[in-house]
Amino acid sequence: MTGVETKNGWPHTATTPASYSADERGDLNTKGVTIAFTHPTPRSPGVAWRCEGHEDPEIFDPCDDETLAAALEVCHTCGVRTVCLALGTSRDEWGVWGGVLLESGKPIETVRRRGRPKKAVA
DSSP: OOOEEEETTEEEEOSSOOOOOHHHHTOOOOHHHHHHHHSOOOOOTTOOOTTTTOSOGGGGSOSSHHHHHHHHHHHHTOTTHHHHHHHHHHTTOOEEETTEEEETTEEOSSOOOSSSOOOOOO
């Protein structure tokens, strides 16, 4: 299967065969959908999630200590912290859930910096 590819902003006939999409190959990863289905987020009129509709949802995926502190402050007085943390750990989530910083569903102490780690000087 060949098609059109872009080189330097101009369309060209593809010189290599196009690859099949994941669902055409049959190896579509549905883990996230399955987990969200088995561990749905509880919604009811009496439950108030402080993070819902927050002006800056990116603070719950912090990249520095200041952003982490802001997210923890939002979570501090939330009435559903324990439910939120349970959802985050059961879904193997990343970011701040229930006032705890998670990485693949496991609590971690410090924010992982973006990008490639710096080389250790020998």
